[in-house]
Amino acid sequence: MVSLESRLKSRLLLGVLLVGIVLAIAVRTQVNRQQRELLDYQLEQVARAMLLSDLQDLQAWDDDPALHLDMQIWDRFGNRLYRSSTQIELGSDTSPGFSVLPSGPQADAVTLRVFTLRGDERTIQVMHSRELRRALTRDAELQVLVPTLIAMLIVAVLVGTAIRKGLEPIRELDEELSHRDAASLEPISLAHAPxxxxxxxxxxxxxxxxxxxxxxxxxxxxxxxxxxxxxxxxxxxxxxxxxxxxxxxxxxxxxxxxxxxxxxxxxxxxxxxxxxxxxxGHIHPQAWTAVDLDRLAQESMMNLSTLGSQRGIEFAFESSGSTVVQGDPNDLRLLLDNLLGNALKFSPENAPVDLSIHQHQDAVVLLLRDRGPGIAQALRERVFLPFVRTNPAIEGSGLGLTIAQEVVLNHGASLLLEDPPEGPGLQVRLSFPLAHAAQPEKPTNPV
The missing domain is CATH 1.10.287.130 (Signal transduction histidine kinase, dimerisation/phosphotransfer (DHp) domain)
Known part of the structure; x- marks a missing residue:
């Protein structure tokens, strides 16, 4: 498996290399063009200067090594007045302006870049050898390319260093995690993490x-x-x-x-x-369905009606608006069975249990009220813990409200234990997100 550092370095350094190649080509092309124009400009300016100069000044031109050129001067009758090198064998009939000619008839003659300027009295031929021009161009290229290549190498080193330093926090995180085991669950601390x-x-x-x-x-x-x-x-x-x-x-x-x-x-x-x-261990299911709490509540009350009738307890039920929520019907049935079962368990004999389901804004609200001893305010958070019982004399495992709370949390709903508006007992308030638009209002259905 290739590391992230290696991947970043290879891609960025490849990008630096491509940029360097493009830059080198561009620099070389520009230097070649400018060097060619500069040398041609030199030939032209020397020719124009010699057209007006005295021939006695030619010694000074010959002694100047910076010129890197050769010269021939002809009079108007075709007589050669001056030649800087005996190896040059050019006639006076060269075309005005720039041309490329051999320095003589021999097979190994040097190729020359010649500028010819004709005046009334003189014809001036100023020339460079092609090899000399190439050598001067290479020197100019090296003077520009070497610093450029050094700069690109410095950029490559800086890129590699920056990547290594930038990924240092990831290595610290890996080091931190590698020293942990299943029991090491304390928070991770990285002081300089980006x-x-x-x-x-x-x-x-x-x-x-x-x-x-x-x-x-x-x-x-x-x-x-x-x-x-x-x-x-x-x-x-x-x-x-x-x-x-x-x-x-x-x-x-x-x-x-x-x-x-x-x-x-x-x-x-x-x-x-x-x-x-x-x-x-519940995970949000992929196949939640629309569940009608009205129907589930009536089925749960019917299943518990025999147990309630043994103690003279009856359910009073009403519903209005939309009572459809999204969820798992089996878990929601378990929720209602536990809540209604608790209400029956703690209600005194011949006391009603009130259940209502109605739509309130964007939620479906279920209210369940019994007339038992209730739960003290200080215990209302603890009763959701496993095996906590408010009255040990009453048979039970202390898991009913814990199971109800888990179902509520898994469905993104809320469950509150409240004092009833009047009288003794406990009121349970359940709020579910509304699944569908409000349905036509349902009539009250006492049970």
Missing amino acids: AELARVVRTLNRLLQQLDASMQAHKRFIANAAHELRTPITALRLEVDNLAHGQDPAQVREAASRLKMGVHRAQQLLQQMLTLARLE
């Missing part, structure tokens, strides 16, 4: 915090579960011993009945624990 990496660190810290809270919750759950299961299992063992040593048939039947009830309670406790474990 803004982009700081956001990643904040996200990781948030996830570590959530993971730590989840692991702590699971540890507490396991500890509480072990404690809660110890009592019913001990009771079951005692009942089994009584059943095994019982002699009287009546005592045996009574022990068998208690054993059956104990097994039933342990089964319910295990089922609720498994349900809570499933909900705590």
Whole structure:
């Protein structure tokens, strides 16, 4: 696997190389053009100067090495007045202006760049050899390209250094994580992290915090579960011993009945624990459907009506507006069963339980009110913790509200425990985001 540093360096250095190549080509082209124009300008200016100069001044021209040129001067009759080199064999009939000619008839003659200027009295021929012009051009190119190439190398080194320094916080993060194990969930601290990496660190810290809270919750759950299961299992063992040593048939039947009830309670406790474990690991489903809380509430009340009628408890139900929400119908049914079951459990005999579902702005609100002892304000947050019971005398596992809270959180809803508007009891307020536009108002349906 190629590292991010290697990938960045290869791409950026390749870009620097391409820029260097393009720059070198552009510089070479520009230097060639300017050098050619400069040398041609030199030939032309020397020719014009010699057209007006005295021939006695030619010694000074010959002694100047900076000119790098040769010269021939002819009079108007075609007689050569001056030649700077005996190797030059050009006639006086060269075309005016610039031309490229050999220096003589021999096979190895030097190619010349010649500028010819004709006057009334003289014809001036000033020339450079092509090799000399190429050598001067190469020298000029090197004078420009060498600093340019050095600058490009410096840029490449700076790019590599900047990438290495820029990725140093990532290496620090990797070093920090490599020394951790499953139990090391404390926040990550990078003192000099850039803004982009700081956001990643904040996200990781948030996830570590959530993971730590989840692991702590699971540890507490396991500890509480072990404690809660110890009592019913001990009771079951005692009942089994009584059943095994019982002699009287009546005592045996009574022990068998208690054993059956104990097994039933342990089964319910295990089922609720498994349900809570499933909900705590819940991920938003991909196939949520539109669920009518009105219909689910009526089905739940019908299932619990037999239990309520044994104690003279009746449900009063009404609904209005849209009662459709998006969610998992099985989990929402579990939520209603737990809330209605708690209301029945804590309600006194012959007391009604009121349930209403209505649309309020952009939410579906469910209000459930019983007339039991209620829950003290100081305990209303603790009752959502596993195995917390407000009244140990009443049979239960202390998981009902915990399961209800998990379902509510998984559906993006809210659950509040309130004092009823008047009288004793407890009011539960559930608010769900509205799934669809408001439907025609439904008539009140007392149950």
